[in-house]
Amino acid sequence: MEKRNAVRLNGWQRLWIAAAVLFLIPAAATIVAEWDSASAWVRDLEVAAPTRVAVEGVGDVEFPATMSPEAIDIVTRAGNGSAEAIRAGVRAWDVEFRRALDTQAAALNRLLVMRVLGYWVAGVVGLYLIGWLASWVRRGFGK
Numbered sequence: 001m002e003k004r005n006a007v008r009l010n011g012w013q014r015l016w017i018a019a020a021v022l023f024l025i026p027a028a029a030t031i032v033a034e035w036d037s038a039s040a041w042v043r044d045l046e047v048a049a050p051t052r053v054a055v056e057g058v059g060d061v062e063f064p065a066t067m068s069p070e071a072i073d074i075v076t077r078a079g080n081g082s083a084e085a086i087r088a089g090v091r092a093w094d095v096e097f098r099r100a101l102d103t104q105a106a107a108l109n110r111l112l113v114m115r116v117l118g119y120w121v122a123g124v125v126g127l128y129l130i131g132w133l134a135s136w137v138r139r140g141f142g143k
Helices: 011-022 024-034 038-046 069-079 083-142
Strands: 051-055 059-063
Touching: 011 024, 011 083, 024 083, 038 083, 051 069, 059 069, 059 083, 069 083
Parallel strands: none
Antiparallel strands: 051 059
16 A cells, blocks of 8 residues: 655644634634624614604504604605505515615624634734744744
8 A cells, every 4th residue: 555645734733723723713702792683673673662643634643663754754745644555654664674774784794704704814824923933933043
C-alpha cells in the first residue's frame, strides 16, 4: 500500500481552528438573541387601545392603534360611509402593514447576520495574525 502525504496541522493551527469554531457559539447566540420578528412587533403594538373615530353615516369606528391618522383618513374616505367598506379597508391596510413589517424585519435580520459574521471573521483573522506575529517574534529570538 502506498502511504499518502497528508498535511498535518501543528498545535498552533489546531488551536486557531478550535478557537474559530468556539467563536461561532457566541456569534450564533447573538443572532438568536437579537433576531427580529414582525409578529412580535405587532403583538407589542396591539396592546395599545384602538383609535375611535366618528365616521359620518357609520358612527363610531375603532381603528387599530397601529394605523396613523393619515391611514384612517384614507380608509374612511374610501369607505364612503359604508361600515363594510371601512372594515375591508382596515383588513387591507393590516395586510400591507404586516407585509411592510416583515420586509423591515427581514432586512434588519440580514444586516444582523452580516454584522455578526463580519465580527466573527475579523476576530478569527485577528487571532490568526496575533499567533503568526507571536511565532515570528519567537523565531527571531531562536536565531
